[in-house]
Amino acid sequence: MTLATNPLIKPGRLSFDEFLACYGSDKRYELIDGEVFDLEPTGKHEEVAAFITTKACVEIDRLGLPWLVLQRGLFHPSDAGMSAFRPDIAIIDRTELSREPLWANQSILTRGTSIKFIAEVVSSNWQNDYARKLEDYAALGIQEYWILDYAGLGGIRYIGNPKKPTLSICTLVDREYDVEVLRGNQTITSLTFPDLNLTAAEILSAGQ
Template sequence: MSIVPSNLQHAPDYAWEVATLFPQQGYWSEEEYLSLTDSTNARVEFVDGRLEFLEMPTEIHEELLELLYEALKAFVTDRQLGKVRFSGIRVRTLPGKTRRPDVVFLSKDNFNLRHNRDWDGIDLAVEIVSDDPKDRKRDYEEKLAEYAAAGIAEYWIVDYQDRVVTVNKLVGDQYAEQCRFTSGDQATSVLLDGFSIDVKELFEAADKLAD
């Protein structure tokens, strides 16, 4: 099935033939999604046969990601608790849904969920929210419900725009907001006892890139 708009199928100077190699939105299989994302650096997620293209990361986003990843990795590695990965590992959350959280943690007790191309689950997800309204809705609403349904024990939402780190803890089959941490607070994990991030220092590091 062609994904080329009918009014543009005969437009000159475009390689529309390439587009005809791919399924229409809503008809992608999981294997087709994996094959596509095996060969591109584009930030793409898979939801019920559709591809969701995420915002390309800004330098502020990458600074926050780097700080969070390095802190979490150091904590987990020192205690030999499991694996930490960042922005790229594909995580199958529910049937027909694959996400690419900014930072993930998987405990060693759940290493059976690891595979080379994607993982079948994680214990903790971190999403860094952009100022794009669609991205904010995805992280605050859609992924909040989806990650809970997938049984992800803890979900951090890092919001540079509002300067808040929200830690959500899984209770039953939905999240309870553990705390909203702001400047002056240490954002702490429920799952990883002893892990914390200084919220003021985190956002001030990103502020230096915004000047």
């Protein structure tokens, strides 16, 4: 949802500093090419994000990894200009945080090397998840990116026809994502968490 449908969003394009002043403390919004987007966190959206967060935390604890999970932390890559992403889920490498210039005072990430995994739960702004973020996260070197389209909102070119709930697992190969599209009882294969034993349906229905 953008300005046209949300009167709370200020008109015009914003710089990162302007966005931070207006929306920096509100995890509902992100900035893409100067345009403010409402992340539309419905109840089902939050259930899917929470399910993945829970599974990731269990694996991180079990394996004793120096990682943490952020939900809608602000990610402003140094070369992103007028963009500041809020991934629904980002798994962060604690050992990289000392290299993050804004982390200590503003909890803002700027480097792709700090992020091990990103997941986006699709809302009506599905073009951002399937196109813009796919390109930017790959360029930043993020090894694994999941697109969780629990309502089957994405374009036909991404999820097929007829549209169905779809999990797209994007794995970085030669700085581009190799995309595996999963539905129903198909079992996932995760580079970040190879021992996860889950199907696409379990994830997209938030374990129900």
